[in-house]
Amino acid sequence: MMRIVLPTHLWRLANSSREVEILVEDPVTIGAALDALEAQYPVLRGTIRDHVTKVRRPFIRFFACGEDLSHEPPETPLPEAVVTGVEPLRVVGAMAGG
Amino acid sequence: MSAVRVLVGTRKGAFVLTSDAVRKKWDISGPHFAGWEIYHIKGSPADPNRLYASQSSSWFGQVIHRSNDGGKTWEPVGNEFAYDGVPGTHQFYDGTQHPWEFTRVWYLEPSPTDPDTVYAGVEDAALFRTRDGGQTWQELPGLRSAKGHLWQPGAGGMCLHTILLDPRNPKRIYTAISAAGAFRSDDGGSTWKPVTRGLQSKYELPDPNAEVGHCVHNIAMHPSRPDVLFMQKHWDVMRSDDAGESWYEISGNLPTDFGFPIAVHAHEPETVYVVPIKSDSEHYPPEGKLRVYRSRSGGNEWEALTKGLPQSDCYVNVLRSAMAVDSLDSCGVYFGTTGGQVYASADSGDNWAPIVRDLPAVLSVEVQTLL
Numbered sequence: 453m454m455r456i457v458l459p460t461h462l463w464r465l466a467n468s469s470r471e472v473e474i475l476v477e478d479p480v481t482i483g484a485a486l487d488a489l490e491a492q493y494p495v496l497r498g499t500i501r502d503h504v505t506k507v508r509r510p511f512i513r514f515f516a517c518g519e520d521l522s523h524e525p526p527e528t529p530l531p532e533a534v535v536t537g538v539e540p541l542r543v544v545g546a547m548a549g550g
Numbered sequence: 551m552s553a554v555r556v557l558v559g560t561r562k563g564a565f566v567l568t569s570d571a572v573r574k575k576w577d578i579s580g581p582h583f584a585g586w587e588i589y590h591i592k593g594s595p596a597d598p599n600r601l602y603a604s605q606s607s608s609w610f611g612q613v614i615h616r617s618n619d620g621g622k623t624w625e626p627v628g629n630e631f632a633y634d635g636v637p638g639t640h641q642f643y644d645g646t647q648h649p650w651e652f653t654r655v656w657y658l659e660p661s662p663t664d665p666d667t668v669y670a671g672v673e674d675a676a677l678f679r680t681r682d683g684g685q686t687w688q689e690l691p692g693l694r695s696a697k698g699h700l701w702q703p704g705a706g707g708m709c710l711h712t713i714l715l716d717p718r719n720p721k722r723i724y725t726a727i728s729a730a731g732a733f734r735s736d737d738g739g740s741t742w743k744p745v746t747r748g749l750q751s752k753y754e755l756p757d758p759n760a761e762v763g764h765c766v767h768n769i770a771m772h773p774s775r776p777d778v779l780f781m782q783k784h785w786d787v788m789r790s791d792d793a794g795e796s797w798y799e800i801s802g803n804l805p806t807d808f809g810f811p812i813a814v815h816a817h818e819p820e821t822v823y824v825v826p827i828k829s830d831s832e833h834y835p836p837e838g839k840l841r842v843y844r845s846r847s848g849g850n851e852w853e854a855l856t857k858g859l860p861q862s863d864c865y866v867n868v869l870r871s872a873m874a875v876d877s878l879d880s881c882g883v884y885f886g887t888t889g890g891q892v893y894a895s896a897d898s899g900d901n902w903a904p905i906v907r908d909l910p911a912v913l914s915v916e917v918q919t920l921l
Contacts, residue, residue, distance in 0.1 A: 459609075459610075460585070461585055461586065461607065461609070461610055462610060465610075465613060465626065495613075495626045497629070497630070498611050498612065498613075498629045498630060499610040499611050499613065499629075500610075503630045503632065504632060509609065509610070509611055511608055511609040512609065512610075545609040545610070546609070
């Protein structure tokens with residue numbers, strides 16, 4: 453099981469805890485992790501990435517193991533520590549404003 | 551006993567205000583959906599406990615919730631608003647063509663007869679409909695065929711913000727879009743035409759016969775007389791007596807004919823309310839005095855309603871969806887401000903008092919009269 457940490461608005465929307473556990477089949481990529489997250493919590497469809505194009509929403513960021521993965525393509529494999537559940541994938545609402 | 555339920559959408563959540571028919575003591579529930587921008591909440595006339603709410607966020611996009619118990623509990627429903635076919639382009643601020651992009655739902659209009667059918671007005675402007683209680687939404691693409699390539703965004707975005715369903719003719723629907731104009735369908739939403747003859751927007755549209763491009767802010771009708779429409783345009787308060795075929799100005803003695811909302815008294819089809827706002831750039835009440843103006847003659851002669859409203863140092867705005875009326879015997883009138891106040895009058899506007907003073911900026915106000 454891998455772990456995903458959600459921003460407040462989204463874990464409240466999903467009626468989940470801040471950190472959720474999901475099962476992702478190999479290969480564990482950014483896109484596969486988001487597919488599994490949305491399958492487990494369908495209400496999150498459209499809130500992290502576009503319904504159709506699957507493009508990340510502009511103010512959403514993905515962090516893992518101290519790295520910013522936001523601009524990596526969806527087929528990018530996640531770090532081993534995330535795959536094994538040692539570290540979470542963090543879905544973050546970007547700071548924006550003044 | 552009769553009661554009223556006021557549904558308030560704000561920049562940071564939704565609030566449900568309830569009272570008995572006296573409308574002096576209010577129970578306030580909320581914030582619901584804390585932190586989300588609530589562009590609109592509206593109840594089904596066919597089932598008053600069925601509510602629909604639009605939540606929007608620059609970070610997380612669009613969410614729609616539905617309540618089956620009058621707003622006590624909510625469940626998320628479908629949030630996919632996919633334009634029909636290849637969306638094409640509309641005119642952008644700089645005159646170039648720009649792809650249609652969904653941003654948010656501005657307005658929800660439930661069917662008068664079916665709690666599961668709701669129309670949604672969205673940005674970039676288009677009309678959607680659900681027939682399954684919000685689970686899925688389909689565009690009515692004929693609207694964008696009404697010269698959509700010439701529509702352009704207003705300052706607040708290119709939003710479809712007004713939907714009126716003709717209570718006598720289920721095939722007739724009106725919509726209003728900033729800054730595209732007013733449109734009517736007579737076949738249940740399949741085909742549309744601009745209904746803008748008589749609107750003048752000489753600073754934005756040099757062509758006096760331009761069918762689209764008018765910045766319509768809001769339209770209201772009285773259910774007993776659906777062919778009579780009242781419009782608050784960017785400038786000018788307008789009236790049509792022929793279902794939008796032609797319009798004439800009724801601004802009369804208003805201190806400024808700019809404003810956002812317009813509403814009609816529940817029992818007097820010739821009694822109309824507006825909130826004049828100083829513009830173009832200030833967007834607050836003239837002289838710092840918050841005044842609702844009422845016409846009892848269908849326009850042109852307006853009286854200022856001030857009792858209970860701040861008459862000095864008031865610099866709030868009242869947005870287009872933030873005024874509504876109830877249908878109790880003594881008609882109640884309600885409006886919310888960008889300063890977070892929701893004001894109510896239980897006597898057609900003669901006297902006002904705040905229900906709440908310190909909410910986030912109010913985006914929308916709707917009222918349900920519960921019998």
